[in-house]
Structure formats: structure tokens, C-alpha cells
Amino acid sequence: MKKIVIFGATGNVGSYVLKYAREYFNTEEYEVIASGRRKTDFFEKRGIPYYSVDLTKAEDFDVLPQEDVYAVIYLAAEIPSYMDDYQPDKYIKSNIIGAYNVLEYCRKTKADRILFSTTVFDISLSATNGAVLKPDMPHNFSYKGDHAVYVISKNTAIELIEHYHQEYGLKKFIFRFPTIYNYSPYHYYYPNGVKTLRPVYRMIEQAKKGEPIELWGNPEYSKDMVHVYDCAQMICKAVEVDREEGFYNVGTGKPVTLKEQIETIIKVFSPKDHPSEIIYCPEKPAGGGFLMDVQNAKEELGYEPQYDCLKLFEDYKKEMEINRFEELRRK
Numbered sequence: 542m543k544k545i546v547i548f549g550a551t552g553n554v555g556s557y558v559l560k561y562a563r564e565y566f567n568t569e570e571y572e573v574i575a576s577g578r579r580k581t582d583f584f585e586k587r588g589i590p591y592y593s594v595d596l597t598k599a600e601d602f603d604v605l606p607q608e609d610v611y612a613v614i615y616l617a618a619e620i621p622s623y624m625d626d627y628q629p630d631k632y633i634k635s636n637i638i639g640a641y642n643v644l645e646y647c648r649k650t651k652a653d654r655i656l657f658s659t660t661v662f663d664i665s666l667s668a669t670n671g672a673v674l675k676p677d678m679p680h681n682f683s684y685k686g687d688h689a690v691y692v693i694s695k696n697t698a699i700e701l702i703e704h705y706h707q708e709y710g711l712k713k714f715i716f717r718f719p720t721i722y723n724y725s726p727y728h729y730y731y732p733n734g735v736k737t738l739r740p741v742y743r744m745i746e747q748a749k750k751g752e753p754i755e756l757w758g759n760p761e762y763s764k765d766m767v768h769v770y771d772c773a774q775m776i777c778k779a780v781e782v783d784r785e786e787g788f789y790n791v792g793t794g795k796p797v798t799l800k801e802q803i804e805t806i807i808k809v810f811s812p813k814d815h816p817s818e819i820i821y822c823p824e825k826p827a828g829g830g831f832l833m834d835v836q837n838a839k840e841e842l843g844y845e846p847q848y849d850c851l852k853l854f855e856d857y858k859k860e861m862e863i864n865r866f867e868e869l870r871r872k
Contacts (some may be wrong), residue, residue, distance in 0.1 A: 549617030762831020792833025
């Protein structure tokens with residue numbers, strides 16, 4: 542049976558990708574295996590094989606399956622949004638040394654392919670004036686700020702993957718992530734090291750109470766809002782595809798305006814008899830989104846996004862009620 546090992550299965554995106562993959566793949570042909578750094582019995586209690594592995598320690602990989610490994614889905618990473626104290630050495634250790642150790646694991650087990658998530662910030666300076674970002678755009682990012690070493694570490698990992706592709710024939714599929722939308726019981730992030738409530742959860746809480754919601758900037762400012770299951774769909778299709786390599790933007794290709802986003806949050810979460818009012822604040826700054834071209838993923842992988850803005854927030858509401866991964870999100 543072909544084994545698919547998912548590194549980063551305890552993370553916000555990885556946990557949902559694992560769930561999707563276990564439902565997507567034929568269990569008579571594939572076995573989906575979870576791995577993460579933390580010690581937890583969360584997966585074992587649900588009958589899912591799980592291995593605790595610190596990617597920076599080569600010896601930890603010995604506990605993983607060593608035979609019949611077909612695909613490695615590499616989603617684990619140190620990322621800026623969860624770094625409450627700027628320590629760029631963590632990017633080097635996790636995202637470069639970790640990548641080398643994962644690639645060595647692929648080589649030793651004769652894995653057929655690796656699937657790797659990188660960041661849209663590698664081309665963030667090209668995201669101006671509503672530009673649609675193409676998969677083959679050259680790097681264009683700032684060498685200043687708290688994202689710089691993070692982006693450099695991801696780019697370096699991709700160079701290592703290219704080496705293993707050319708030297709050992711390891712098939713490679715790279716996925717450029719913007720914000721991936723999925724409900725998490727942990728509602729905070731750390732821009733510039735400051736613990737901050739994520740805006741989407743602030744607006745959801747306001748909508749639930751029927752409170753006014755401010756819309757900052759241009760109401761028609763648009764961005765791609767991709768649901769985690771569409772991201773997972775793209776990854777799973779790349780596990781099956783008969784290709785040597787691919788580089789894909791993760792997205793829907795369908796812009797969502799700020800106005801549509803907030804109107805949808807109100808529709809899904811506000812009391813029907815007391816919906817929130819939108820307060821327009823054009824003088825306040827807004828931005829930070831990206832428009833993603835996903836055409837090559839459609840053509841090469843057969844990818845078709847399933848989640849529009851309404852379905853995305855309806856899933857948020859369902860997941861809030863279930864609180865599926867609360868045990869993994871505790872801080």
C-alpha cells in the first residue's frame with residue numbers, strides 16, 4: 542500500500558489537509574500518515590497513525606515508515622504570524638535544515654514525490670494595483686522586515702528540492718500559499734510580535750452580537766479567499782497526477798471584495814432580526830490580500846475550487862460548533 546506522510550499535520554492547515562486526504566484517497570491503495578513536532582494522542586484516539594518528529598533532528602525520522610513511502614506532503618514550517626518574539630534562526634533551523642532532513646528521508650525511502658508549501662510573500666512586491674499574481678512570476682520581495690528571513694528560508698528550501706529533483710529524480714510539486722481560510726479555535730496571531738485578534742474573528746464576533754462592523758478603505762478592494770479544503774483538493778490531486786513537477790498558486794481565481802466579505806459574515810452570523818450595520822471608513826488603511834492565477838492548476842491537475850465566500854463562512858460556522866481541532870489549538 543502506498544504511504545502518504547503529512548508533515549505539519551498538527552497545524553492549522555495541516556490538520557484539515559489530513560482530514561481531507563483521508564477522505565479523498567482510496568484506503569485500499571493509500572495509507573495517510575500524520576506527523577508533527579508535538580507529543581499528542583489526538584490522532585491515535587481517532588485511529589490515525591501519528592509520529593512525533595522534530596524536523597531539525599535527523600535521528601527523529603527513524604521512527605517514520607521506511608518502506609512503501611509514495612508521497613511526502615511537507616506543510617510544517619516556522620511562520621511569522623505565530624512568532625511572538627522575533628527569532629529568525631528558527632526559520633533557518635525549521636525551514637532549511639528541516640527541508641534537508643525531509644528530503645533525505647524522501648531519498649532514503651525512495652519516495653516518488655514531495656509536495657511543498659511556500660509563501661506568496663516571495664512575490665509580494667508584485668501585488669500592486671490589483672495585479673493578478675502568476676505562478677511563474679520571478680521573486681520580488683522585500684529584504685527588510687520580519688518576513689525577509691522567512692521568505693529566504695522558503696526559497697532556499699525550494700532550491701534544495703530542485704537539487705533532489707535533478708539529482709535523484711524526486712518529483713516535486715510546489716504550492717504558493719496566500720492566507721488559507723479555515724476555522725481555528727485559536728483566534729490570534731502576532732504581527733510584528735504583537736498578539737492580535739485576527740480581523741476575521743473580530744468581525745464574526747461583532748456579527749454574532751449584531752454590532753456595527755467597520756469596513757476600512759475601499760469597499761471594492763478585492764482578494765482571493767481560498768478555503769482550506771480547496772487547498773487540500775489541489776494538493777491531493779498533485780499526489781495522483783502523472784507529472785514530474787509543478788508549481789501552483791493556491792487560490793480560487795475569483796476575487797472577493799471587502800464589501801462582499803463583510804456582507805457574507807453578517808448574513809451567516811448575525812441575528813436575522815438584528816443584523817450588523819456596515820460602517821464605511823475609507824480614511825482607514827486596508828489591504829494585505831492577493832489575487833491568484835490558478836489556471837495551470839486547473840489544466841494540469843483538474844483542480845476546480847468548490848468554496849465561494851458564502852460556503853466558506855458557512856463552514857466556519859459549522860466548525861465553530863463542532864470545534865473539531867480544539868485539542869490541537871490549545872495555547
